[in-house]
Structures are given as C-alpha cells and as structure tokens.
Amino acid sequence: MNHTIIQVKDLHKDFHVGEVTVRALRGIDMEINSGEFVAIMGASGSGKSTMLNILGCLEKPTIGEYQLDGINMGELNRNELAGLRNKKLGFVFQAYNLLPRTSALENVELPLYYNSKVSSRERRERATEALRAVGLLDRMHHMPNQLSGGQQQRVAIARSLVNDPVVILADEATGNLDTRTSYEIMALFQELNDKGKTIVFVTHEPDIARFTTRNIVFRDGLIKGEHPVTDRLSALEMLNQLPPDEDVDVSL
Amino acid sequence: MNISNLFKIAINALRRNKFRAFLTMLGIIIGVASVIAMLAIGEGSKRSIQEQMSSMGTNLIQVMPASMERGGVQLGNTNSESLTLKDITAIQNSCPDVVAVSPELRASGQAVYGNKNWPTSMYGINDEYLNIKKYDLASGRMFTESEIKSMGKVCLVGHTVVKNLFGEDADPIGQTIRFKKVPIKIIGVLAPKGDNSFGRDQDDIIMAPYTTVQKRILAIDYIQGISMSAASEQKANAAIDEVEKALRKSHKITGKEQDDFRVFSQSELVSTFSSISNVLTALLGAIAGISLLVGGIGIMNIMYVSVTERTREIGLRMSIGGRGIDILMQFLIESVLLSVIGGILGIILGYLASNLVGSIMGWPVYVMSSSVILSFLVCSAIGIFFGWYPARKAAGLNPIDALRYE
Ligand SMILES: Nc1ncnc2c1ncn2[C@@H]1O[C@H](COP(=O)(O)OP(=O)(O)OP(=O)(O)O)[C@@H](O)[C@H]1O
Numbered sequence A: 001m002n003h004t005i006i007q008v009k010d011l012h013k014d015f016h017v018g019e020v021t022v023r024a025l026r027g028i029d030m031e032i033n034s035g036e037f038v039a040i041m042g043a044s045g046s047g048k049s050t051m052l053n054i055l056g057c058l059e060k061p062t063i064g065e066y067q068l069d070g071i072n073m074g075e076l077n078r079n080e081l082a083g084l085r086n087k088k089l090g091f092v093f094q095a096y097n098l099l100p101r102t103s104a105l106e107n108v109e110l111p112l113y114y115n116s117k118v119s120s121r122e123r124r125e126r127a128t129e130a131l132r133a134v135g136l137l138d139r140m141h142h143m144p145n146q147l148s149g150g151q152q153q154r155v156a157i158a159r160s161l162v163n164d165p166v167v168i169l170a171d172e173a174t175g176n177l178d179t180r181t182s183y184e185i186m187a188l189f190q191e192l193n194d195k196g197k198t199i200v201f202v203t204h205e206p207d208i209a210r211f212t213t214r215n216i217v218f219r220d221g222l223i224k225g226e227h228p229v230t231d232r233l234s235a236l237e238m239l240n241q242l243p244p245d246e247d248v249d250v251s252l
Numbered sequence B: 001m002n003i004s005n006l007f008k009i010a011i012n013a014l015r016r017n018k019f020r021a022f023l024t025m026l027g028i029i030i031g032v033a034s035v036i037a038m039l040a041i042g043e044g045s046k047r048s049i050q051e052q053m054s055s056m057g058t059n060l061i062q063v064m065p066a067s068m069e070r071g072g073v074q075l076g077n078t079n080s081e082s083l084t085l086k087d088i089t090a091i092q093n094s095c096p097d098v099v100a101v102s103p104e105l106r107a108s109g110q111a112v113y114g115n116k117n118w119p120t121s122m123y124g125i126n127d128e129y130l131n132i133k134k135y136d137l138a139s140g141r142m143f144t145e146s147e148i149k150s151m152g153k154v155c156l157v158g159h160t161v162v163k164n165l166f167g168e169d170a171d172p173i174g175q176t177i178r179f180k181k182v183p184i185k186i187i188g189v190l191a192p193k194g195d196n197s198f199g200r201d202q203d204d205i206i207m208a209p210y211t212t213v214q215k216r217i218l219a220i221d222y223i224q225g226i227s228m229s230a231a232s233e234q235k236a237n238a239a240i241d242e243v244e245k246a247l248r249k250s251h252k253i254t255g256k257e258q259d260d261f262r263v264f265s266q267s268e269l270v271s272t273f274s275s276i277s278n279v280l281t282a283l284l285g286a287i288a289g290i291s292l293l294v295g296g297i298g299i300m301n302i303m304y305v306s307v308t309e310r311t312r313e314i315g316l317r318m319s320i321g322g323r324g325i326d327i328l329m330q331f332l333i334e335s336v337l338l339s340v341i342g343g344i345l346g347i348i349l350g351y352l353a354s355n356l357v358g359s360i361m362g363w364p365v366y367v368m369s370s371s372v373i374l375s376f377l378v379c380s381a382i383g384i385f386f387g388w389y390p391a392r393k394a395a396g397l398n399p400i401d402a403l404r405y406e
C-alpha cells in the first residue's frame, strides 16, 4: 500500500551565470513513498531548495529522471507542468506568500480557481474544510496583516492542502518563526502526516528534522547520507514541555 | 481555467487596489469625457448652423457687388455700386430657374415714434422679398405695386421694433414712425423669426419699398444687393449659372474679365460652414483624443508597475498551477476592465458635462451615438493594446525567479 510517490534517478542541475557554471545538483537518486515525512537537510548552498523546486515541477533538471506519482515529468511542457502542480502538489514557503488584502478564505481558495472542474460552491466548501484542518476556521475572513506569522503559515498550509495533493513540499516553512510557533506548525504537519499525507520538508535545523520520519542530508549537490528517524519526537509533546514564558530572560 | 474564473481573479485583484484602480481610470475617464463633450459641442454647433441656414431656404441665392481687380490693383469703391435695378430686370427676363427676385437696400438709422427711438435697419425690397427670405406677415398687408412705383411712405416692421417703439403687445398698424426724419406709415407687422445663425436678430427690421429706401432715404442710383429664389434646391446651381451669365451680359463683362459682382447660394454657405465646423470638430476631437491616449499610457504605466510589484504574486499563482496564458489573461482582463469601466464612467461624465456646458454657456450640444460607440471601442482597444505588453511580461516570468523576487 505504501507506493512510490517520488522517484529521482541520477539527477543533475547546472546553473549558468555568465561564464560560470554552478553545479547545484550533481547526481541525486531518491525515492519517497506515500505516507512518508521526509526532511531534506544540509548546509546552506548544498542544493536543498534546488531539489525541492525540481520536485515541485517549478524547474527542470539539466539531466536525470524524475517521476511523480507515475508521471515522467521530463516529457511535460510548461502548461502541463502547471496543471500537474495544480492537481498533485502543494507548496509551503518560508515567506508564506499570501496575497495581501485578501482574506484567509480567498487565499486558500486560490489554487482551485485554476482548476476549471471545481465549481465556486465546491471551492468555498473545500477551502473552509482546509481552514478547519489547520484550526483557523474562526479567522477565515481575516486579512493576512491581521494574522500572526504562525497563523499566516497555517493559512499557507491550508492553501497547500486544498487541492488534496499527493505530496506537500515545504521549504524552510518554520524559518521565519520562533521556537514555540515552529513546534505548533510541526505539530500540524505531523497531524497531517498521521492522516496519510506525504510531506517533503526542507530545513537546516536538526531539532526540526527530528519531527519527521526520515532525514536525507545533502552536501555540495550530492546526498551525503540518509537515515530513518528512530527517536521521532512529537511536536505536541514538545510544546507542552516548553516553559510558558520561554521568551522571557529571567537571569537578567 | 475558465474565463469566468479569470474574470473573478482580475476583479479581486482590482478590488484589492480600489483607489489605485480609480486613479488609473481617471485618465481614461477624463479622456473619454472630453472626447464626448468636445464632439458634442462641435456637432451641436454644426447642426444648429445647418438647421438655421436651411430655415432661411436652401434655394436662396444672393448677389453682392464685388471689388474688381485689374493687374492686382483694386479699383476703388466705384464697383460697390455695380448693381442696379436694370440687373433685376435682366434676371427676371433671362433666368428661367429663378422664380422670385428682389432688390435689397439697407439703411441704418433711428426709428422714432413719439418720444421713443430705436436704432435699427430699414430694408428696401419688393413684394417678393418675404417669400424669398421666408418671412411671414403676422398682421396687416404687404405694400402694393403702385406703392412701390410711387415711392410710397409705407413699411412693415419686425417684432423687435414694435416692442421697442410701441410696447410688447401693441398693435402699431396705421401708426406713423419717422426713420431718418422721413415719416412712414406702418401697414404690416412681421411674424417673429428669432436670431439667425450669426446671432443677428432678424426681427430688428423695417421693410419698405426699394424705391422709397433708394430715393427718399439713401438717395442713390444703385442697389446694394439682390436676393432671389431658385425653383428648387436642385436647380440652385443652374440658376446661379444663369444669373452670372445675365449679369455679365448686362454689365458688359466679356472673356476673362473679372466679375464686378458675386453670387452666393445658401446651400453653398451651408456646406462651407459645415466643412468649417467639421474641421473644428475634428480639431477638438483630436485634442481630446490626445488626452485619451495619455490616459491609455497611464494604464500601461500602472499595469507595468503592478506587474513588477506583484512579481511574487505571479510566482505564487504559477506555483499553484497558473499557466502563462492564465497570468496573461488576468493582467489583460484587468487592464481592459480598467479602461472599459473608465470609458463607461467617462461617457456618463462627458454626457453630463456637455449638457452642463450647453445650459451654462447656452451653446447647442449634441451627443452623437457614434461618438459614444467609438469611445467605447477605443477604450477596449486601449485596454488590450496598453495591457498587452505588461501582461506578456508577467506571463513570461519564470515561476522560481518570480517567487524569489525581492
Ligand atoms: N537561479 C540560480 N542561478 C544560479 N545559481 C543558483 C540558482 N539557484 C541556486 N543556485 C546555486 O545553486 C546552489 C544551491 O542552491 P540552493 O538554493 O539549492 O541551496 P540551499 O541548500 O537551499 O541553501 P539554503 O539553505 O541557504 O537555502 C547554490 O550554490 C546557489 O548559489
């Protein structure tokens, strides 16, 4: 039942900047099964975001094969890739990327506008459902500037869920948040993963990576190592262990 | 992606920036409103001139003395006396397409009745003049053949003269007024005719037999002009030819010698004035059109800025499945909506403004439906034309670069 969602074979990505060629990825082999919660880790510049962008069909590899849910993405054109993103993928960005002056609900509805099969009624229902899943039902008419960073990221997660994707791709999704809010977001991701969602999560923070089920470590465009997370932490439990006034420095 | 979703997306995007959308539209609103108003003013004045001129009778033909040149030298004033009563006879005898002809003399002076006086003009004419110039008698009678022959001291008066010498509703028939010291009896009152196309009051007039004006008032041998009617508007040109021939013969002008008179037809005047006001309308329209163009460039400017400003939004839309064509259409619809809504508001504003100008300045205005339709089409075209480049730019963005844009 745990079938392969992502299959990458000998994947390379070069960037040409003037005379210089940057070899961001230099031969990646990777397989991710449904139900996994994978953290991609590594130092800055090791190629994590480049990998995620290729997985997200936002960028094409220079060479190499990539199959997403049985579809060979090397054979698809720009428009077909957009359709694939619309139906099979969900993105969560470090900077949330919500539309300003647009309510939480409308932000979550956005991907469904690009799917002509979804009626406006179904669109509203599914967006409401996604907001419920991230616990923001009562905030659905709030604008992004009326929400905290963590709440904005929840809206972004709801947006990534709304099209029921086969995989959610998150790039440094907790990068802008404090520890407590990061744990809250990770608790949400763990909850989604428990319900069966496949998640690929780029981070360079080892303690965040311990909430996932498997870690893949990148270095200089290659996979340096990978290991299942044996001592997986529960973000919810960690949250409860945090001192309530964690941010106040009492030693002063 | 269906078109109704694209419209919703575009409308939502505009709603997020209501004030800016309005400012952007302002250029189009003002441009369209001025096009509509300018064309309405131009067309209104053209129509009113045409209407009034044809109310004078499009078969009207007039002859005036003309200055004569020989070798570029103007030969004094003598030729302003070139027309005489003999010319009237010549026209009557040899112009079959002329149905009525009258000499025309004009004397300016004070008309006096009792202790009131009024500066006006006395026209010397014959009994066909009323027909030729489309005047009607309100009461009384026209002077007779014998009154003309005997230089009778009788006259018809216009409404303005009656009002100023006798009072609004008075009946002046049978009264005697003095014009340049000559006592003249009123035998008829003209029906009011209003202002002509040059703003002259056509009721500020006294009409007397041409003999009376020529001999008793002006004491001259010549006449100042000839007015006549062609059999019909279509026959006007033929009539003009006949009149020219007859007058050249009676003035003994031969070969290449220049005429000492000029023949005008009313229809010629109408078309001259229409073409003048057409030029004027085109000029006004062109000036207004330039402001419309500036409005269009304003839209392009804002759309261009907004593509840059919304680069990350574009990246996001692409990452969640927006295709290049979807992004292109969104921006194109935004700019077309801006210009079309601006155009509609501009049409309404232009309509109101023309009517306001019309009632405040007392100018005739006429909003042509063709100018409304034209403005509307031009606006849509502006939206597409000036929206295209920014929209193309947006659609061509690479999703990753757009998402990373700072
Ligand atoms: N569009 C680009 N043009 C040129 N070089 C690029 C481009 N994108 C990425 N690179 C290069 O590719 C390499 C990998 O970049 P990438 O963004 O994948 O790193 P990362 O692991 O995500 O780093 P960080 O943790 O800092 O986000 C870097 O050397 C980077 O400079």
Ligand SMILES: [Mg+2]
Binding pocket: A048, A049, A050, A171
């Ligand atoms: Mg990165």
